[in-house]
Structure formats: structure tokens, C-alpha cells
Amino acid sequence: MKLNGEDFHRRIRTTILSATALFGGCLLPLAANAQTQPQGSVDSKPTPASPAAANGGAQDAGLQDIIVTAEKRAEGLQNVPIAITALSGATLQKAGVDAVGDLTQLTPSLQFGTRSTNVFIAIRGIGQAGQDIGSQSGVTVSLDGVPLLDHFMMNPDFLDIDRVEVLRGPQGTLQGRNATGGAINVYSKAPTDRTDGELAVTLGDYARLGINGFVNAPLTDTLLARVSFQTARADGWLKNAYLDRRNDNTDLAEIRGQLLFKPSDSFSVRALVDYTRDRSNPSFNILLGRADPDLPSPTEVPGYPYPQNNIDDLTFYFNEPNNRDVKDIRSTLIARWNLGADASITSTTGFIKHDIRLTDLDVDLTPAPSSYFPLIGIYAKQLTQEFTGTTDLGSRADLVAGLFYMYGNSSEPLYLSTATVNNYLVYLPEETLDSYAAYAQLRYNLTARLRATVGGRYTIDHKSYAMDGTSGSVHALLADKDTWKAFTPRFVLDYTVNGNALIYGSIARGFKSGGFNTLGDITKPVNRFDPEYVWNYEVGTKATLFDRKVRVGLTAFYADYTNLQQTVFRIDEQTGVRFPKVENSSTASIKGVEFEFEAVPTSRLRFSGGATRLFATYGKFCNNDPLHPNAPTDPACVNATADGQPLPPGAVSLTGNTLTQAPKWQFNTSGEYSIPVAANLEITARADYKWQSRVYFDIYNNPLVSQGAYGLLNASLALSTRDSAWSVTGWIHNAFDTRYISEGTTKPGATPYTTGSIGTPRMYGVTLYHHF
Numbered sequence: 159m160k161l162n163g164e165d166f167h168r169r170i171r172t173t174i175l176s177a178t179a180l181f182g183g184c185l186l187p188l189a190a191n192a193q194t195q196p197q198g199s200v201d202s203k204p205t206p207a208s209p210a211a212a213n214g215g216a217q218d219a220g221l222q223d224i225i226v227t228a229e230k231r232a233e234g235l236q237n238v239p240i241a242i243t244a245l246s247g248a249t250l251q252k253a254g255v256d257a258v259g260d261l262t263q264l265t266p267s268l269q270f271g272t273r274s275t276n277v278f279i280a281i282r283g284i285g286q287a288g289q290d291i292g293s294q295s296g297v298t299v300s301l302d303g304v305p306l307l308d309h310f311m312m313n314p315d316f317l318d319i320d321r322v323e324v325l326r327g328p329q330g331t332l333q334g335r336n337a338t339g340g341a342i343n344v345y346s347k348a349p350t351d352r353t354d355g356e357l358a359v360t361l362g363d364y365a366r367l368g369i370n371g372f373v374n375a376p377l378t379d380t381l382l383a384r385v386s387f388q389t390a391r392a393d394g395w396l397k398n399a400y401l402d403r404r405n406d407n408t409d410l411a412e413i414r415g416q417l418l419f420k421p422s423d424s425f426s427v428r429a430l431v432d433y434t435r436d437r438s439n440p441s442f443n444i445l446l447g448r449a450d451p452d453l454p455s456p457t458e459v460p461g462y463p464y465p466q467n468n469i470d471d472l473t474f475y476f477n478e479p480n481n482r483d484v485k486d487i488r489s490t491l492i493a494r495w496n497l498g499a500d501a502s503i504t505s506t507t508g509f510i511k512h513d514i515r516l517t518d519l520d521v522d523l524t525p526a527p528s529s530y531f532p533l534i535g536i537y538a539k540q541l542t543q544e545f546t547g548t549t550d551l552g553s554r555a556d557l558v559a560g561l562f563y564m565y566g567n568s569s570e571p572l573y574l575s576t577a578t579v580n581n582y583l584v585y586l587p588e589e590t591l592d593s594y595a596a597y598a599q600l601r602y603n604l605t606a607r608l609r610a611t612v613g614g615r616y617t618i619d620h621k622s623y624a625m626d627g628t629s630g631s632v633h634a635l636l637a638d639k640d641t642w643k644a645f646t647p648r649f650v651l652d653y654t655v656n657g658n659a660l661i662y663g664s665i666a667r668g669f670k671s672g673g674f675n676t677l678g679d680i681t682k683p684v685n686r687f688d689p690e691y692v693w694n695y696e697v698g699t700k701a702t703l704f705d706r707k708v709r710v711g712l713t714a715f716y717a718d719y720t721n722l723q724q725t726v727f728r729i730d731e732q733t734g735v736r737f738p739k740v741e742n743s744s745t746a747s748i749k750g751v752e753f754e755f756e757a758v759p760t761s762r763l764r765f766s767g768g769a770t771r772l773f774a775t776y777g778k779f780c781n782n783d784p785l786h787p788n789a790p791t792d793p794a795c796v797n798a799t800a801d802g803q804p805l806p807p808g809a810v811s812l813t814g815n816t817l818t819q820a821p822k823w824q825f826n827t828s829g830e831y832s833i834p835v836a837a838n839l840e841i842t843a844r845a846d847y848k849w850q851s852r853v854y855f856d857i858y859n860n861p862l863v864s865q866g867a868y869g870l871l872n873a874s875l876a877l878s879t880r881d882s883a884w885s886v887t888g889w890i891h892n893a894f895d896t897r898y899i900s901e902g903t904t905k906p907g908a909t910p911y912t913t914g915s916i917g918t919p920r921m922y923g924v925t926l927y928h929h930f
Contacts, residue, residue: 220706221758226323228343229599230332230504230558231548236700239611239652239662241326241713241752243768247319247347253828253846254872254889258299258313258342263848263872264826265324266752266768267340269819270313271855271901273915274442275482275514275536277312278901281326282715283748283774283820284339284692287723288740291536291568291589292623292676296339296690296723298329302346302430302490304508305335307540307566307591311486311512315434317412318372318386320347326752327715328668328694330646331613332558335593338668338692338719348428349382349418350374355930362923366392366408382418395919396441399465400475400525406918409437424496429489436484442516444474445523446912449862449904450785455911456524464525469897472919478520478530487511500550508542521574523913529576538568551600558613559598566591570676579630586626587676594618599648611650611664618643619671627680638684644669644691659701668692670723675739687740692719711754719746722776724857726800727784727906741800743857745777746817767827774820776857779812780805783858784906815859823851823867838880845873855902855914863912865899870917878927885927895920 224235224244235244243265245255255261258279259270269280277295278286284296286309298305299312306312316322322344329337353375360368370388377383389411394404414432445467448455457466467474491507519531546560567590574583599613622639646669652662670690678685698713721742750772757765780798783789787808795809816822826848834840849869856863871893878885902914 221702221709221756226321227345228323228325228333230546230560231556236660236702236709239650239660239664239698240329241696241698241711241715243324243326243754245322245324247321250316250319250322252830252842252844252874252876254874254891255316257315258344261322261324261342262826263846263870264766264828266754266770266824266826267326267750267772268324269821269853271819271915272313272440273901273903273913274519275310275516275534276901277309278819279309279312279342280819281324281340282717282750282770283772283817284717284719285819287690287725288673288675289725289738290676291538291570291587292674293687293723293740294336294670294673296336296670298333298335298337298341300333300341300343301488302344302508303492303506303544304488304490304510304542305564306510307564308512308536308538308568310514310536310538311510314344314486315388315410315412315436316344317370317388317414317432318347318384320345326713327696327717328646328666328692330666330668331597331599331615331648332560335562335564335595335617335619336670338670338690346386346414346416346430347372347384349384349416351376351382356928357930358925358927360390360923360925362392363921364393364395364407366390366921366923368392368925380419380421382420384416384418386414386416388412394439395472395921396444396916397471397473398476398479399473400477401479403479405439405441405480407438409439411435426494428492430491432486432488434484434486434488436486437482439480439482441474441915442478442480442519443523443913444916445476446899446902446914446916447862449860449906449910449912451862454909456522456909457911459909469916472916475525476520476523477525477527478518480519481517483515485511485513497549500556502548504544504546506542506544506546509540511539513537527577529574529582531573532575532581533571533573535571536568537570538566540564540566554603556601557598560596562593562595562597564591564593566593572677581628582630584628585677585680588624589674589676590622592620593671607654609652609654611648611652613649614645614647616643616645617669617671621671621673623674623676623684625676625680625684629680632681634680636680636684638674638686640672640686642671642689644671644689655701658703659699661697661699663697664695666694666696668694673740678739685739687723688721688742690719690721690723690742692717694718707758709756711752713752715748715750715752717748719748720744722746726781726857741781743776743779743781743812745779746775747777748772748774748817748820750774762832764830765828767825769826770824772820772822772824774817776812776815776817779815779857780809781812781857782806782808783810785858785860785904785910786810787906810858812857812859815857816854818854818857821850821853823849825849834880835877840878840880842876842878843874844876845871847871855899856904860904863902863904863914865902868896868898869894870896870898883929885925887925887927888923889925890920890922892918892920 271278279297286295295309325341329341333341355373357371368390372386374384392408394407396406412434416430418428420426488510493505495503514536516534521529542564544562550556569588572585576582595617597615601611620641625636646667648666650664672689675685694717696715700711754768780795789808792811794811798805828846830844832842851867854864872891874889876887898917900915900917
């Protein structure tokens with residue numbers, strides 16, 4: 159796919175590569191010689207930032223400490239031996255990051271895509287395997303300490319955000335279940351003792367109108383309140399020329415209320431309730447072109463009576479409207495007891511009800527009246543409870559320990575009608591989860607600079623599955639259940655260099671539980687898949703240099719996966735029906751290097767960025783390619799099996815293939831510069847650019863089911879008062895109007911084709927902001 163602005167992208171990549179080489183080569187010697195203030199210690203607590211710092215002002219020429227809670231206690235980012243990208247709410251706002259999917263613009267090693275209702279998040283090549291309620295993501299997303307049950311929930315819109323922490327690599331000890339790839343932790347702003355608020359109004363192309371803000375007030379000396387809200391409307395940018403309507407519009411409303419009760423310095427309770435209604439209609443799926451270079455797609459067959467799809471013009475032709483309605487209710491209760499200067503207990507209780515209703519969805523993705531989905535529903539609810547205790551054990555050691563429980567119930571009713579038979583296929587699957595875990599982590603200072611960390615988590619996941627299914631004249635009731643258990647330890651050694659740099663090495667195990675293929679062939683027994691395991695070996699360094707004007711991090715890692723869960727498509731030999739299912743590949747290895755930096759050369763100039771070099775490949779792995787069902791069996795796959803059964807004829811070797819959502823190269827860089835234009839006014843210019851190499855969307859590495867290298871540029875220009883009380887910002891996203899595919903798959907047959915989702919085109923607008 160041809161990309162706009164290719165020459166500009168090449169120059170940007172050359173610049174970033176040069177910067178990566180410069181900082182990577184200089185990092186360790188600079189860290190050894192730097193004379194800066196030490197970072198936050200193990201016991202460091204978050205401190206209030208000045209209004210200027212909180213709003214991205216330029217009062218302090220040095221970098222501010224970043225406080226994170228990746229290890230269940232507040233401490234400085236540079237003190238934590240984990241690869242983390244931490245982004246403040248102010249940075250997210252200025253960069254135009256409105257949801258989890260937008261984080262790819264600012265975060266190395268992160269990939270994101272959607273297709274239909276499915277959300278595909280991957281970190282270092284590990285992410286979502288299945289496409290139904292039976293499988294879960296290898297990257298966890300949590301909101302205010304509550305992990306989300308299903309991948310369908312994992313792209314929430316951001317509202318009144320305090321910070322986001324992206325943890326890369328397996329997080330099986332402290333950050334929760336199934337985090338074999340990493341974790342994304344989103345924290346909303348809590349009520350404060352100030353009476354204030356903000357209001358922002360956005361106008362833009364596609365008739366865009368957005369309003370968001372908050373009001374915060376102390377109700378009494380011990381009770382604080384905060385209400386946050388947002389609403390957004392915009393016309394769709396994808397044209398369905400057959401129905402003369404648009405998809406991928408915006409129709410969102412969200413309100414959040416919070417109370418913070420602080421009867422004493424040692425006890426607090428925070429209650430949060432959030433309601434979201436999203437009636438935006440993203441494209442269910444789009445016919446993109448050929449899946450086999452030698453065979454035409456359906457729209458290329460001679461005599462095809464409808465116009466051709468036009469990706470460049472964002473014009474497509476299909477005969478169903480594709481409607482969606484999402485309702486999300488989230489409530490969280492966080493209670494904290496400080497049991498002295500060196501100990502605390504935190505209770506986090508969460509309840510979420512997330513319902514998605516999709517109606518009138520096109521199946522063949524053309525105007526032909528062949529088949530459609532009258533309804534696909536995804537109804538999920540979850541209850542979580544976590545207790546976490548932290549304490550210091552004398553002057554040299556500290557301990558974190560906790561208990562975790564999650565109950566989840568998900569159902570996914572699916573109705574398929576053909577041109578002649580209504581509800582020809584009706585699937586009513588349901589799955590229930592009970593997950594229990596206990597974890598602990600001990601850190602011990604062997605010397606004044608050398609620290610050892612030993613931790614572990616024991617997880618028990620129990621799942622039960624039931625299916626009431628009808629396919630034509632066949633009706634079946636299926637049920638199954640199973641329990642998976644695993645211990646996931648972590649070992650770390652870290653060394654502090656002159657109080658300015660941290661060098662660490664870690665070994666950690668990750669685990670993602672097994673499950674059931676919920677949308678399979680009902681004429682066969684319930685099909686299950688096994689747990690996924692990984693051992694991750696990592697070394698890294700973090701340093702703050704040049705009187706706190708530069709912050710850098712460099713990480714090298716190797717991950718050894720066994721039983722990696724992957725989606726494949728099986729064709730029933732008797733009926734010819736094609737079913738997606740999750741199977742376990744044999745092994746996979748992932749190795750790479752990540753680099754991040756942030757610099758403030760002057761009080762008004764700021765740079766940041768990151769780069770990833772990734773090698774993610776399958777080990778011994780054989781499977782059948784549904785695009786070539788009659789191909790001869792690869793000699794390397796003669797004795798290959800899946801689920802204990804021999805593979806059908808035509809199996810091919812995928813050994814050495816690149817994992818899906820795993821580009822070999824990925825860069826991001828941001829720059830921001832402020833200029834005073836009057837006694838009380840300043841102009842701030844900002845640009846955010848990301849680039850990545852080719853990414854594959856299927857395990858066969860079909861180049862027609864991939865996205866070639868591309869880059870995206872976002873930019874903004876703001877005029878604001880020096881106290882940040884007022885601002886007006888003009889912004890543009892995807893400035894070069896680049897066409898790219900965010901996720902894809904194939905449909906086999908006599909006229910095979912590629913389907914998927916297109917990334918958002920160029921958007922522009924202006925935002926008026928007032929803080930009062």
C-alpha cells in the first residue's frame with residue numbers, strides 16, 4: 159500500500175536511528191559520571207506538582223519525578239526495575255491520546271487494532287489469541303486497579319486521567335492474571351481539596367462536536383467530590399455508497415462521579431461510579447482485496463454488478479447498516495489503611511457490567527443479499543476483590559503481599575440468517591470464570607546500592623462453558639469445565655550507580671490460562687486449548703543525566719514461550735464450514751531491544767521518544783492454510799498434530815514465521831516548544847510521530863494480509879495564558895492522510911479475499927479550554 163509523505167517519513171526514521179545510536183552508545187558512561195540528584199527511593203511518596211508543572215509549564219528546566227505504582231507502592235519511575243512507559247494526563251491531553259488504542263503513538267513495542275468487536279492489543283508481539291468470549295488477552299488492561307475481564311472491553315475512552323502506565327514483558331507476579339505480554343494500567347484523577355473545574359469544547363471536521371470537563375469540590379473537611387463528563391459527536395468517515403450512509407461515526411456520552419472520604423490521615427475510602435453509552439457505529443468488517451495474488455476477489459469476478467471498493471477514497475459497498483450500541487457501568491471502591499509510617503493495607507473492589515449489541519451486520523461484505531447477522535451480542539459482568547499489604551521489614555527490606563479474586567460471566571448470542579432462511583444458525587454460548595490468586599514480593603538491600611527482589615504468584619482459574627446451539631436442523635447442548643493452576647515467580651537484581659542510574663537483570667515467568675473455543679462446530683465435542691507459559695529474561699538500565707535534563711532507558715529481553723495460544727481456521731471436511739479456533743503452537747521465541755528517552759534542553763523545549771528492535775518467531779509449528787486446502791503436506795509436518803489429532807492433508811511448516819502484530823522496527827518521537835508572545839500569553843507547538851515496519855495479521859505471513867511500513871504524524875499549535883487557565887488549540891491527526899490497515903484476516907474459497915479494518919484518516923479541529 160502506497161504511503162503519503164514517504165520522503166518525510168524516511169528522513170524522520172534516519173533522524174531517530176541516529177539519536178538511538180547516540181544515546182545507546184553514550185548511556186552507560188554518562189550514567190557513571192553524571193552528578194545529579196537521586197531519584198525517589200523505595201519509600202518515596204507522590205508529591206503535589208506545581209500548577210505550572212501539572213499543566214506542562216516551563217517553570218523548571220529539569221525533568222520532574224514520575225511517580226508510578228507498578229510494584230503496588232508509590233515510587234519514582236527510575237527506581238523500578240521494570241520496562242515502563244509512564245504518561246501523565248497532561249501529556250495525553252496535549253498529544254491527543256483519547257483511548258487505549260492511541261497509546262501506540264507514544265509507546266514503544268505496543269500494537270493495537272480492531273476488527274468487528276474484537277480488540278487486538280499486543281506488547282512485544284504477544285496479545286489477543288481468540289475472537290470470542292472463550293479466550294483472553296495476553297495484555298491486561300486495568301482501570302483504577304481493576305483488571306478487565308474480556309478483550310472486548312479493552313479500548314475505553316479516556317476521561318479525566320491522572321496517568322497511564324504501560325508495563326512491557328510478563329507481569330505475572332503483581333499485575334494480575336494472564337499478563338504474558340504486559341499490562342496497561344489507567345488511573346483516573348481522584349477528588350482533591352480544591353474547588354475548581356475545567357471545560358473543553360472541540361469543533362472539527364466531519365461535523366465534530368465534543369465537550370468534556372470536570373467539577374471538583376470539598377463537601378466537608380473530610381468528604382471530597384468530583385464529577386467528570388464527556389460527550390462527543392461526529393459524522394462517519396467511511397462511506398457506504400450502496401446505502402448512502404456512513405460508518406465509523408462518533409456518538410459517545412460518559413459521566414463519572416466520585417467521593418473521597420478521609421476521616422483521618424490514616425484511613426480513606428474512595429468510591430467511583432462511571433456510566434458510558436457509546437452508539438458509534440464502527441465498520442463491522444471491510445472487504446479489502448485479494449488474499450491470493452493468483453485468484454480474484456469477489457468484486458473482481460467478471461460480471462460483478464456493483465462498483466469496486468475504493469480504499470483511498472474511503473468508499474465501500476455493502477447492503478447492511480452495521481449498527482452498534484455499547485453500555486458500560488463501572489463501580490470501584492478503594493479503601494486504604496495506613497498502619498504506621500511503614501505499613502499499609504489497601505482493599506480494591508470492582509464491579510463492571512459491559513454490554514455490546516450489534517445488529518444487521520454484513521457477512522459477505524458486498525451488496526449481494528447472501529447472509530447477515532441479525533444480532534451478535536456480548537454481555538459481560540465481573541466482580542473483583544483485591545487486598546494488598548505493604549510493609550517495611552527493618553531498614554533493609556520491604557514486602558508486598560496480596561490476595562485477588564475475580565468472578566466473570568460472559569455470554570455471546572449469535573444469530574446468522576441467509577437469503578432464504580432466517581436464523582439458520584443460532585449460537586448461545588456462556589462462560590463463567592472464578593479466578594483466585596495469592597502473591598508476595600520481598601525486596602532486600604544486600605548493600606547500599608545492590609538490591610535483590612524475589613516474588614511469586616499462585617493462580618487458580620476455574621472456567622465452565624455451556625452452549626445451546628442450532629445449525630440448520632441440528633440442535634446441540636454442550637458443556638465442559640476445567641481448572642488450570644500455575645506458579646509464576648520473579649527474580650531481580652538491581653544496582654544503583656551514583657544515585658543517578660539503575661542497572662537491573664530479571665527473570666520472570668508468565669501464565670495465561672487455558673479455555674474453550676466457544677464458537678466452534680456444535681456437531682463435535684467441546685474443543686479446549688491449554689495454558690500458555692513464558693520465561694522472560696531481561697536486562698536494563700535507566701539513568702537521569704545532565705542535571706536532570708535527560709532521562710534515558712535501555713532494555714534487552716529474551717522470552718521463551720511454550721504452548722503459545724494462536725487463532726487458526728479449520729474447515730469441516732464434511733460440511734465445508736469454516737470455524738475459527740484457538741490452538742497451542744509448540745514454542746515461540748521473542749528477543750529484542752527497547753530504548754526510551756526524554757530531554758529538556760531548555761525550559762521551553764522538550765523531546766521524547768522510543769525505539770524497538772524486535773525478533774518474534776514461531777518455533778516448531780505446523781498448520782493448515784485454509785487458502786490452500788489442497789496443497790501437499792510439508793515433509794516437516796507429516797507427523798504433526800493439533801489437539802492430539804493428526805493434521806489434515808496440506809499442513810505447512812510455520813517454523814521461523816514472524817508472530818502477528820510484531821513489527822521488526824518501531825519508533826516514536828515527540829517534540830514540544832513554547833514561545834512567549836506577550837506578558838501573559840505563550841504559543842506551544844507540538845508534534846508526535848510514529849513509524850513501524852511491516853506487520854503481519856496471520857500466522858502464515860501472507861503479505862496480502864499484512865500492513866507495510868508506514869508512519870503517522872500528529873501535530874498541534876496552542877495559544878494559552880501563562881497560568882494555563884485559558885487555551886485555544888488547533889490540532890491535526892494523521893496529517894499526511896495515510897491509509898493503513900489496523901487488523902486483517904482472510905476468507906478462503908474459490909474467490910478468496912482479505913477483510914479487516916482501516917486506520918483513522920486525517921482529522922483536524924480546534925479545542926477551546928478553560929480551567930476555573
